[in-house]
Amino acid sequence: AQTVTQSQPEMSVQEAETVTLSCTYDTSESNYYLFWYKQPPSRQMILVIRQEAYKQQNATENRFSVNFQKAAKSFSLKISDSQLGDTAMYFCRNNFGNEKLTFGTGTRLTIIP
Amino acid sequence: DTGVSQDPRHKITKRGQNVTFRCDPISEHNRLYWYRQTLGQGPEFLTYFQNEAQLEKSRLLSDRFSAERPKGSFSTLEIQRTEQGDSAMYLCASSFHDTEAFFGQGTRLTVV
Numbered sequence: 001a002q003t004v005t006q007s008q009p010e011m012s013v014q015e016a017e018t019v020t021l022s023c024t025y026d027t028s029e030s031n032y033y034l035f036w037y038k039q040p041p042s043r044q045m046i047l048v049i050r051q052e053a054y055k056q057q058n059a060t061e062n063r064f065s066v067n068f069q070k071a072a073k074s075f076s077l078k079i080s081d082s083q084l085g086d087t088a089m090y091f092c093r094n095n096f097g098n099e100k101l102t103f104g105t106g107t108r109l110t111i112i113p
Numbered sequence: 114d115t116g117v118s119q120d121p122r123h124k125i126t127k128r129g130q131n132v133t134f135r136c137d138p139i140s141e142h143n144r145l146y147w148y149r150q151t152l153g154q155g156p157e158f159l160t161y162f163q164n165e166a167q168l169e170k171s172r173l174l175s176d177r178f179s180a181e182r183p184k185g186s187f188s189t190l191e192i193q194r195t196e197q198g199d200s201a202m203y204l205c206a207s208s209f210h211d212t213e214a215f216f217g218q219g220t221r222l223t224v225v
Binding site: 033035037044045047050075089091095102103104105106 | 155211
């Protein structure tokens with residue numbers, strides 16, 4: 001089965017600190033995308049960052065970066081200089097081949113002022 | 114606004130009634146997805162389309178649920194004979210092939 005696992009149901013960190021959210025996955029595909037989505041409380045799901053499996057370079061978007069370890073099937077999200085607006089549910093998501101785009105169970109991140 | 118649009122944003126219905134939701138994807142996107150999300154949980158896949166073809170439907174999806182995308186553009190999700198357990202947020206997303214999907218704001222269904 002092709003799955004996505006997030007092992008941290010909740011995390012909290014002080015404002016301005018760095019936090020890393022974990023995601024592991026399992027697939028037999030060789031080429032695929034991985035995504036991190038953010039869902040603030042009662043708000044829309046938005047894309048944070050994506051990683052293409054064939055690229056060795058880790059994706060970066062401003063304060064957000066990934067640590068993609070293809071051999072280990074790990075795809076963690078690092079948020080630097082965390083801000084109050086980063087408080088949200090974070091979901092890791094795959095697109096393995098023609099799969100239906102499975103979400104992980106999510107990590108609830110709280111940024112403490 | 115050229116994002117994914119869902120209508121209505123909120124729907125309250127009595128148990129046993131039928132409801133229909135609409136999703137307008139980003140215009141050049143060929144894939145369209147429906148998810149259901151309950152409070153504190155991740156989105157649960159319901160079904161997805163590539164153009165007008167429904168390629169996959171969750172085995173967890175009751176026969177009371179049906180979705181269409183007749184011309185490969187907008188899509189509708191119908192729930193017949195609603196039950197209280199159908200109360201949830203229904204999310205629509207679209208993508209260009211298997212790249213990143215963009216989500217609408219969702220339709221919140223409350224069955225009373």
